[in-house]
Amino acid sequence: MALLGVALAVSALVTACGGSALSPSYVRAANDAVQGQVAGGAADGGSSSTTSDPGAGGTGSAQSTSGDPAGSTRSSTSGGGASAGTGTASGTASGQPGPSGGTRTATAGTSATGGARASCAGFHNQTGITDKTITIANVADISGPVPGIFTSAQQAVKAYVAYFNATTSLCGRKLTLLPMDSRTDPTADQAAYLKACSNAFAAVGSMSAFDSGGAGTAQKCGLPDLRAAAVSDARNACTTCFGAQATDLHAFQNAVPDFFLAHYHASTQHAAMLYVNAAASVENARTQQAVEQKRGMRFVYSASFDVAEFNYTPYVQKMKQKGVRWVQFVGSQDEAVRLAQAMQNADFKPDVFLLDPTAYDPTFVKSGGSAVNGAFVFIDFTPLEEASTSKELRLYEAWLQQVAPGAAPSYFGIFAWSAARLFGAEAAGLGGRLTRAALVDRVRHVDGWTDHGMHAPQAVGPKVNSSCWRFLRLENGHWQPVGGRRYLCHGSTKLN
Known part of the structure; x- marks a missing residue:
């Protein structure tokens, strides 16, 4: 059961929540973070407006603006969307919520403490x-x-x-x-x-x-x-x-189905979901499938397998019989490799074999070999290949x-x-005001955290996962960007 718990834990990381309304400045801020740049925009309470979710197939991207890499670490939220703080050459971002619920100015410098320091x-x-x-x-x-x-x-x-x-x-x-x-x-x-x-x-x-x-x-x-x-x-x-x-x-992020609906639409109408049959993985897979169906995908096959099961051939044969062209898998790396090997042995080659970010790992690439070539992952951070x-x-x-x-x-x-x-x-x-309680209160109001552009904006305090994701495909042992290097920011869908 401990091994199962590991699989469940890592699969839990792919879920997300949040409103589906994202402001243009939020999308711009997320994508500027990839470039390590400051995004201009209205602070909380300013004049920026929110728009409804662009829907399946939307681009969710905007042109980058220039600025100091140090200034791209945080932004603030307002309602269902988010607005980036105004950037300056010194790396200052305004509009950060404060402990009282208002806003504070945060200086995102490049030192180990991130910039602005209070008196001791x-x-x-x-x-x-x-x-x-x-x-x-x-x-x-x-x-x-x-x-x-x-x-x-x-x-x-x-x-x-x-x-x-x-x-x-x-x-x-x-x-x-x-x-x-x-x-x-x-x-x-x-x-x-x-x-x-x-x-x-x-x-x-x-x-x-x-x-x-x-x-x-x-x-x-x-x-x-x-x-x-x-x-x-x-x-x-x-x-x-x-x-x-x-x-x-x-909940689950809309960017994942929206990306494939835009780029692999025919394949998404013949989709399959496979997942390990236990606790969180079951809920995660069902949530993801339900969200993907709401966004316009069509599933023709869905199945679970026991954690102790090693023969995946019957599932592969079923997918072949059902005409599956798009496969999503929720489980551990080892299980994903076994499924890929079973598909290779059966000469089953779906257009898309989609895995969560935990597959972005040298062990998966090495152990999977040619069987995992062509696999997709969705990520919300700068890939190591783009260091x-x-x-x-x-x-x-x-x-x-x-x-x-x-x-x-x-x-x-x-x-x-x-x-x-x-x-x-x-x-x-x-x-000098540092205490446990004060730190907790301060972190509770942190939103849009990107750690100097290393990853997509994270709603740390609200505990709402990133709305912004991008995609990689494994080609001959190397992860390559698919659909460009910009984040797709389409919010998330939470099922009641």
Whole structure:
């Protein structure tokens, strides 16, 4: 069951929610983030207007505007859409909501603390803070049925701590990391958070398949928990817990069906959904299929398989009989590879074989070989192949090599680094007013967070997943952009 839990956890990350109305400035901000640029636009309460969802097949793109890469980290939301703060050459973005519900100005510089710092007057020691250090905890699945599944998240936080300590301090204090292993087990996750409550000021960049274990513990002690992502309802319900990749497990992004309806319309009318038959994966697959049908796709086959099942040939034969041309899969990497191999052995070649972002991993490419050639993934971050376009991604990669030589950057590492960056920025913004409660209140109002353009805007405080996604296709062992390098921003559909 632990192995199943890992599959369920990673599949949960593909769900999203949010209103389907997106302002033009939000779309522009998201796409400018890919370029590492500031997007101009009205601040919250300004004159920008929201428009209804462009619908299936819409482009959702806009021309980029120039600006300082440092200024593209955050934007504010207003109603169902979002508007980017006005950018300046100094990297200042306005319109960021403040703790009181109003707006505040955030300077998104390139230092380890993100730019603007508040006065250190009144700073005092407290749990996890001494005269010289601020201790942050990281809880990740290092051991378990899939050893090292989230090691990259912990490595990313170690990399940030090294970067921070080499370049700056916070009110005279350096960071100390308390790394812990949640062992792919809810009890271990809870035990780790009990330790974090007593010994750390905050938890940063954590990533666990069974993250429900420590959710109640974190909330009870008031521990700020700025995670890579949350994968359970319990963790999302935790009032002190937030994901740098924000998630809602009961909705799905419109950009995915809309993209394929626009570019592979005939194939989408002969679609199939395959998924592992257990808990969250069942709900995720059914939600995704329902949303895709509402957007205009037509499913001719849907089936689940048991986690212990290794023979996927019967499912492949059914798809061939049904004339399936578009296949979406919800499950683990290993299962996706087995399905791809079964399709290859049966000479079944659908036009589209679609996987979630967790397939964007060297292990999937290597183990799948020729069988996974042509697979699609949808992502909401700058792919590693495009690191030359992202200073932030290169910074993460460089410091990762400092703390873990030879380690490969990853999807989970990107968002764990982003969580650490967010912690640094928000803690520095509080300065002498830094407390656990103040940090939680500040993060609660963070929206449109992109970590200097490394990923699509994330509604961290509202816990609404990104509305903006782009697509890659595996070609001869290399991921290539499909439909350009710009995000498609079409909101999400949440089923009641």
